[in-house]
Amino acid sequence: MQVTLRIQRFDPERDEKPHFEEYQADVEPTDRLLDALNYVKWYVDGSLAYRRSCAHGICGSDAMRVNGRNRLACKVLVRDLGNPITVAPMLSFQLIKDLVVDMEPFFAKYRALKPYLIADDPPPEKERLQSPVDRERYEDTTKCILCACCTTSCPPFWANGDFYGPAAIVNAHRFIFDSRDHGADERLATLNERNGIWRCRTVFNCTEACPRGIKVTEAMEDVKRALMLRNI
Ligand code: SF4
Ligand code: FES
DSSP states (O other): OEEEEEEEEOOTTTOSSOEEEEEEEEOOTTSBHHHHHHHIIIIIOTTOOOOOSSSSSSSOTTEEEETTEEEEGGGSBGGGSOSSEEEEOOTTSOEEETTEEOOHHHHHHHHHTOOSOOOOSOOOSSOOOOOHHHHHTTTGGGGOOOOOTTGGGOHHHHHOTTSOHHHHHHHHHHHHTOTTOOOHHHHHHHHTSTTSGGGOOOOOHHHHHOTTOOOHHHHHHHHHHHHHHHTO
């Protein structure tokens, strides 16, 4: 089948502002949008810029706005997207070129919430044990691939780019509720600040956008409850 792609283009060396261009791609109905983008890049216009790596929904690098919704290009089939398909970069991040945005501020927020085990007790001889029930507490948020679909679909983040945003909080959740971790108070104190968890308005865009099916809004509510119960 032939599909028309309306792709937002922007070359900082030539263009004053972004604009849309149309391309035809020969694809199978069961091809992913990423295959259609590859067709355009490989056979029509090699200057098209977008990120991708694994092509299997694991690396999180090909998040973009597809018909107005954040999606991974490698996880949506062209037959499910209608014709034409409109493709644009994620909102709220600085545009670098075409579909490529600057992710550095996103990762800075992720790092700021200390997404690693903080354990100040002496390490055991073998490993830090945990019961299956305790492990289950944060199972859902271990699935994050840091694609930023949630954060860039979040209206409070559109309004205030200093908000940590759902993705950073999902990854804080993964350690706040880990029974072996001792850094929860520190992370929760940061999330109690001006640009922390209370900016969340439970819009649920984040949950809808997550390609890993993580209950993002529920994780945000877990963190709010933890803050209220600890009264930090
Ligand atoms: Fe992507 Fe989901 Fe992680 Fe957000 S929570 S960064 S949407 S995988
Ligand atoms: Fe890795 Fe799509 S290319 S998630």
